[in-house]
Amino acid sequence: MLEKEPGNPKIHRLHIIALIESDYNQSQPILLARRLTHKMEDINLIPDMQYGSRPGQLCISPVLNKQLTHDIIRQTKQMAALIENDAVGCYDRLMNPLVLLAMRWLGVSETLARSIALTWSNTTHSIKTQYGLSSVSYTNTPATSLFGSGQGSTTGPTLWQMSFVILEDSVIEAGIDLSELEEPIHQLTLTSVDEEIDIDSPGEAFVDGSNFGSSSSVPSHPHIVSVVDKCSLFFSCFSNLQVIAQRWERALFSTGGAINFSKGFWFVFHLKWKSGVAYLTAPPPSVRLALTEGNNFENPVQVPHKSFYDTYRTLGVHISPSGDTKASFQVLLAKATDYQTKIAASKLPKEAALLSYNVYLLPKLGYPLPALTFTEEQCHALQSPTLMAFLPKIQLNHHIARSIVYGSLTYGGLGIKNLYSIQSLGQLTLFVGHNRVQDKTSKLLRISLSYLQLAVGSTTSVLSLPSKTYVSWIDSCWLVSFWVFLSRLQIQVHLTQHWLPVISWQNDMVLMDHFITQGYSAAALGTLNRCRLYLQVITLSDIVSADGSCIISDILHGIPLTERTSTLKWPSQQRPPAKAWDLWSSALKSLQPRNTLLCPLGNWTSISSHQTWNWCIDRSSFSLYNCDPITDSWRVHRRIGDSRRCTRSTASFVFEPIASFSVSHPPANLLPASLTFSKYTGLTSAIPGPSRPSPPLPLPLVATVQGLLTQ
Numbered sequence: 001m002l003e004k005e006p007g008n009p010k011i012h013r014l015h016i017i018a019l020i021e022s023d024y025n026q027s028q029p030i031l032l033a034r035r036l037t038h039k040m041e042d043i044n045l046i047p048d049m050q051y052g053s054r055p056g057q058l059c060i061s062p063v064l065n066k067q068l069t070h071d072i073i074r075q076t077k078q079m080a081a082l083i084e085n086d087a088v089g090c091y092d093r094l095m096n097p098l099v100l101l102a103m104r105w106l107g108v109s110e111t112l113a114r115s116i117a118l119t120w121s122n123t124t125h126s127i128k129t130q131y132g133l134s135s136v137s138y139t140n141t142p143a144t145s146l147f148g149s150g151q152g153s154t155t156g157p158t159l160w161q162m163s164f165v166i167l168e169d170s171v172i173e174a175g176i177d178l179s180e181l182e183e184p185i186h187q188l189t190l191t192s193v194d195e196e197i198d199i200d201s202p203g204e205a206f207v208d209g210s211n212f213g214s215s216s217s218v219p220s221h222p223h224i225v226s227v228v229d230k231c232s233l234f235f236s237c238f239s240n241l242q243v244i245a246q247r248w249e250r251a252l253f254s255t256g257g258a259i260n261f262s263k264g265f266w267f268v269f270h271l272k273w274k275s276g277v278a279y280l281t282a283p284p285p286s287v288r289l290a291l292t293e294g295n296n297f298e299n300p301v302q303v304p305h306k307s308f309y310d311t312y313r314t315l316g317v318h319i320s321p322s323g324d325t326k327a328s329f330q331v332l333l334a335k336a337t338d339y340q341t342k343i344a345a346s347k348l349p350k351e352a353a354l355l356s357y358n359v360y361l362l363p364k365l366g367y368p369l370p371a372l373t374f375t376e377e378q379c380h381a382l383q384s385p386t387l388m389a390f391l392p393k394i395q396l397n398h399h400i401a402r403s404i405v406y407g408s409l410t411y412g413g414l415g416i417k418n419l420y421s422i423q424s425l426g427q428l429t430l431f432v433g434h435n436r437v438q439d440k441t442s443k444l445l446r447i448s449l450s451y452l453q454l455a456v457g458s459t460t461s462v463l464s465l466p467s468k469t470y471v472s473w474i475d476s477c478w479l480v481s482f483w484v485f486l487s488r489l490q491i492q493v494h495l496t497q498h499w500l501p502v503i504s505w506q507n508d509m510v511l512m513d514h515f516i517t518q519g520y521s522a523a524a525l526g527t528l529n530r531c532r533l534y535l536q537v538i539t540l541s542d543i544v545s546a547d548g549s550c551i552i553s554d555i556l557h558g559i560p561l562t563e564r565t566s567t568l569k570w571p572s573q574q575r576p577p578a579k580a581w582d583l584w585s586s587a588l589k590s591l592q593p594r595n596t597l598l599c600p601l602g603n604w605t606s607i608s609s610h611q612t613w614n615w616c617i618d619r620s621s622f623s624l625y626n627c628d629p630i631t632d633s634w635r636v637h638r639r640i641g642d643s644r645r646c647t648r649s650t651a652s653f654v655f656e657p658i659a660s661f662s663v664s665h666p667p668a669n670l671l672p673a674s675l676t677f678s679k680y681t682g683l684t685s686a687i688p689g690p691s692r693p694s695p696p697l698p699l700p701l702v703a704t705v706q707g708l709l710t711q
């Protein structure tokens with residue numbers, strides 16, 4: 001029995017390690033554990049959320065997944081709640097009959113399963129301490145059943161994986177339609193900007209530690225402002241978390257396990273908007289997460305609540321849901337300071353001192369770095385004190401040029417790794433590796449990257465842009481830290497599946513790129529970007545009339561367009577204040593000093609636009625067609641009188657807005673139209689735009705020689 005915390009010998013804080021007969025214990029992975037593990041991997045049985053005791057998985061990957069999940073929630077400004085759970089003694093509380101049935105289902109022979117069952121039933125247990133072996137022993141009896149293989153058994157990880165498959169399936173999948181459950185499960189749903197990638201995952205798990213997340217089941221709008229709506233979103237999110245957390249507790253209890261509520265906690269991303277800027281705030285103090293435990297249904301246990309600004313430890317890494325790294329920096333700084341003190345007072349020879357730095361300290365400080373977002377200055381502040389104490393131990397001046405310390409052995413350097421290089425190369429390895437295997441982490445990376453691309457508002461891949469131009473006015477996240485590293489070394493990373501906005505008109509331009517060239521400050525660019533996100537526009541063509549001659553007046557006053565809708569999934573953005581719209585209107589005047597653009601847009605160059613035109617004109621019948629974006633139904637408005645010629649290529653048509661009739665299918669070759677309503681006449685004028693290019697025809701099938709011979 002080993003102390004979990006040095007100096008705390010309390011019985012409930014001791015690790016119980018089973019010292020099993022060596023030959024028997026070493027034969028189990030050869031005969032059973034490895035075969036079952038690889039079979040479960042081959043048939044894709046182990047859930048994606050489980051990373052522990054699996055071949056080919058990294059323990060830093062679930063930490064990165066949590067970081068990316070937090071980033072995406074902050075990027076999208078959505079309401080979400082998460083809970084961290086820790087099972088009590090998972091290897092010691094496995095239900096033997098359930099595990100044996102799972103073995104048989106996976107193909108273990110009856111003879112082998114019976115042998116394992118008899119071994120578990122007839123094993124005699126003694127207690128060994130520093131005072132020797134106990135004279136009293138205990139064993140499995142009908143009155144007092146012993147469960148699990150015990151910690152120290154080589155089959156424990158595999159048996160827990162089998163139990164985890166049953167747990168996850170009963171809590172999340174349930175083998176039925178989730179909407180038909182008495183208390184349906186609403187997991188945390190994350191979707192990319194173009195909705196091509198979506199994750200509906202409960203969370204992450206590493207052996208017996210797990211976390212679950214849930215989002216609101218109430219439909220929300222990016223421009224939500226009502227206090228009532230925000231309250232309904234929060235309580236929907238909270239109740240969904242309570243349902244999934246309680247189901248996990250019941251599933252653990254039914255399979256012999258339990259949750260250690262004292263080690264678990266929950267937190268919620270609760271937003272408060274001020275002047276168009278979102279701030280994370282604490283939930284109402286009256287909200288308490290209470291779960292029943294075991295057979296005790298009368299006295300629910302309150303799960304501790306953490307603030308999203310707090311830092312918590314997960315798999316040896318300290319992270320914060322807010323993205324703040326101050327506390328994690330202090331944890332690593334304490335480790336660096338401890339090494340500095342000990343190495344300075346030691347009498348190690350220079351060979352041993354060099355070994356201690358490379359083999360002990362750097363792995364200790366470097367392990368969590370790829371999942372964190374330290375700046376180069378923070379990494380230097382971590383490593384500098386250790387070098388000041390370490391270099392004299394290898395008979396070097398502590399002021400020696402750091403280019404020599406970090407330089408390669410090939411060129412006469414010491415070959416000591418820089419912490420910022422360890423972090424950055426680790427990030428590059430995780431980014432490239434996960435995107436090559438196309439796993440869950442890859443999806444999270446691409447979802448977060450799509451929102452970073454949308455926040456920057458450029459048609460160039462964000463990882464290829466100079467980071468210094470943008471990082472001062474966009475929200476920080478893991479990918480921003482990775483982007484800064486790539487930009488500094490001018491490394492190009494190209495993804496085959498990555499959403500990018502496109503230029504769809506001649507003379508079109510990206511709005512944020514134009515504002516940057518105008519020399520606005522970082523604060524002003526942040527304000528302009530919030531206005532852009534509120535209006536859900538990216539390029540100049542998104543805010544001009546159908547004929548490309550002028551900016552629509554509603555856009556200048558911060559009124560979202562109704563004549564066209566965006567097909568993208570935009571982050572929540574409340575309306576910025578009046579001062580922001582004054583800046584927005586002033587910034588657009590550089591493109592349109594008076595009533596028309598200095599450089600009007602030309603013809604369409606691409607059909608790949610994120611906007612869908614809800615009003616179109618059919619020139620052959622002079623009819624105005626309107627599509628309802630919600631019901632996808634069409635109505636037709638007839639023209640009144642003759643058209644008023646505007647140019648040689650366009651004409652303004654007047655329509656009666658009320659008199660209309662529905663049609664099932666609109667004609668082909670409709671022209672997008674911009675509308676102008678006259679409050680004096682009550683009539684609507686529509687200006688058509690140029691015709692859009694036709695989609696490319698499918699390539700003809702190439703006839704093969706064998707096919708021609710058989711004809």
